[in-house]
Amino acid sequence: MYRKFTPLLILFASWFTLAGQxxxxxxxxxxxxxxxxxxxxxxxLNMKDAQWQIKENSAIAYPQINLGVNVNHFLLQPALPTEAxxxxxxGQKITFALKNDIGxxxxxxxxxxxxxxxxxxxxxxxxxxxxxxxxxxxxxxxxNKVTDAYIPALVVAEAIRILDKNIEAxxxxxxxxxxxxxxxxxxxxxxxxxxxxxxxxRTDREALIRQRDKLTDVLKFTxxxxxxxxxxxxxxxxxxxAMYGDIDITEQINYxxxxxxxxxxxxxxxxxxxxxxxxxxxxxxxxxxGSYDPSYQGNERxxxxxxxxxxxxxxxxxxxxxxxxxxxxRSMIQSLKAQEQNKLLTMSYDLQLETARKxxxxxxxxxEDQQRNLDLAQRIxxxxxxxxxxxxxxxxxxxxxxxxxxxxxxxxINARFDYLKSLVAFKQALGKN
Numbered sequence: 001m002y003r004k005f006t007p008l009l010i011l012f013a014s015w016f017t018l019a020g021q022x023x024x025x026x027x028x029x030x031x032x033x034x035x036x037x038x039x040x041x042x043x044x045l046n047m048k049d050a051q052w053q054i055k056e057n058s059a060i061a062y063p064q065i066n067l068g069v070n071v072n073h074f075l076l077q078p079a080l081p082t083e084a085x086x087x088x089x090x091g092q093k094i095t096f097a098l099k100n101d102i103g104x105x106x107x108x109x110x111x112x113x114x115x116x117x118x119x120x121x122x123x124x125x126x127x128x129x130x131x132x133x134x135x136x137x138x139x140x141x142x143x144n145k146v147t148d149a150y151i152p153a154l155v156v157a158e159a160i161r162i163l164d165k166n167i168e169a170x171x172x173x174x175x176x177x178x179x180x181x182x183x184x185x186x187x188x189x190x191x192x193x194x195x196x197x198x199x200x201x202r203t204d205r206e207a208l209i210r211q212r213d214k215l216t217d218v219l220k221f222t223x224x225x226x227x228x229x230x231x232x233x234x235x236x237x238x239x240x241x242a243m244y245g246d247i248d249i250t251e252q253i254n255y256x257x258x259x260x261x262x263x264x265x266x267x268x269x270x271x272x273x274x275x276x277x278x279x280x281x282x283x284x285x286x287x288x289x290g291s292y293d294p295s296y297q298g299n300e301r302x303x304x305x306x307x308x309x310x311x312x313x314x315x316x317x318x319x320x321x322x323x324x325x326x327x328x329x330r331s332m333i334q335s336l337k338a339q340e341q342n343k344l345l346t347m348s349y350d351l352q353l354e355t356a357r358k359x360x361x362x363x364x365x366x367x368e369d370q371q372r373n374l375d376l377a378q379r380i381x382x383x384x385x386x387x388x389x390x391x392x393x394x395x396x397x398x399x400x401x402x403x404x405x406x407x408x409x410x411x412x413i414n415a416r417f418d419y420l421k422s423l424v425a426f427k428q429a430l431g432k433n
Contacts (some may be wrong), residue, residue, distance in 0.1 A: 022232070024231050025233075026235050034142065036223070038224060040138060040139070043131075053124050066106075067104070067105070068104065069103075070103055072100070073100055077095045078096055081093050102297075105291060108291070110287060114286075130266040133262050134259070137260055137263060140259055140431065147424055153212060153218075153233060154240070155413060159413050160205060160209065166409075167198065167202060170402070173385065185391065191395075193399050247423065247427065252353075253350070258349060261346065271331060271334050271335045278331055281317060281324040282317050284316040285315045287314075288310070288311070289311050290309065292308040293306065293307045295307075352429040355429075356422060356426040356429045360419075360423065366415045367412070369415075370412040371415075373411065377404045380401045381398075381402055381404070384400075
């Protein structure tokens with residue numbers, strides 16, 4: 001009865017394990033990271049902050065209206081003796097303030113012209129564009145990070161699949177050899193050699209599984225996914241090679257495809273705006289103002305005493321000891337530094353592209369060589385295995401050929417991994433990942 005239920009239990013256990021796992025392609029991982037990563041949310045908040053910064057700076061151009069209320073009562077009124085004024089009797093005093101003062105104040109101030117304000121508004125609008133460019137840069141970096149974390153885990157998963165085929169073939173060979181041993185056609189040494197190779201394969205498989213799990217954890221961390229979430233990589237190396245292999249290796253870089261380069265240009269424009277504003281610091285500031293101050297004043301009896309005023313004010317800097325001149329010179333130095341940094345940035349992009357292009361040719365050649373080596377190793381192994389089954393060869397030849405085949409498989413996996421990395425690096429250098 002137990003034996004009848006055992007397959008069902010295994011089936012249900014496998015089903016529940018798979019149900020808790022999520023199959024994800026490279027595109028799925030990128031989409032998840034862009035939707036959940038903190039760097040993206042911070043970049044989005046920076047764009048919102050830029051919008052409110054524009055509103056904050058432009059608010060100065062609107063009328064500034066203030067309301068105030070005051071209630072004052074003098075416990076001791078200020079007074080001047082009449083003798084000091086040359087009249088009156090000794091001991092007599094004249095007060096210059098009423099005991100009670102209850103009033104309000106309504107004031108309006110409107111800027112008519114301020115060059116610093118105009119420069120601030122222009123810079124704030126440009127900062128909005130700058131934050132959007134920075135957002136593009138964050139997206140590009142995150143996509144590259146996810147790609148760089150996805151590919152190693154995928155390559156290890158492919159190595160496990162290839163090793164599983166080797167284990168399956170070796171297990172079959174061990175089974176057949178044991179049968180031949182029982183029939184007296186081979187020695188125990190032949191069985192032990194093949195069993196030893198099978199044990200090595202299984203040990204290597206356990207190590208690869210642990211390595212795959214570690215790399216998958218790194219991928220989940222890069223995506224900002226909870227570590228307890230189980231995922232299975234959906235793509236395979238052949239699919240990614242086809243996806244990234246559609247390139248023109250002679251293509252030249254368009255710097256405008258790189259967000260960091262565009263951001264550096266915007267940064268230089270912001271510095272130029274600041275320099276221009278400092279150069280015009282002597283321009284006047286013109287504003288108009290008005291106020292209305294109703295109040296009640298008196299001692300024992302209060303009297304209605306309102307007042308109102310309007311005015312025009314202009315301030316203009318004449319001499320500041322060279323303060324703004326120094327700030328202008330520093331701003332110009334910042335502009336020159338930004339230009340040099342921009343040159344370094346373009347040079348680094350050129351180097352990145354040329355390095356990726358050279359890696360492409362070298363890794364492609366290496367992959368093709370390793371494929372030929374694998375074909376040769378496979379042919380040697382097939383011949384050795386056939387001779388052994390026919391009683392014409394030894395298990396030593398089989399294990400030797402098998403070790404060479406396994407080594408060639410590992411070399412090809414590494415070569416395909418390096419080739420795929422070169423394709424990804426080339427697209428990243430072009431800003432097209």
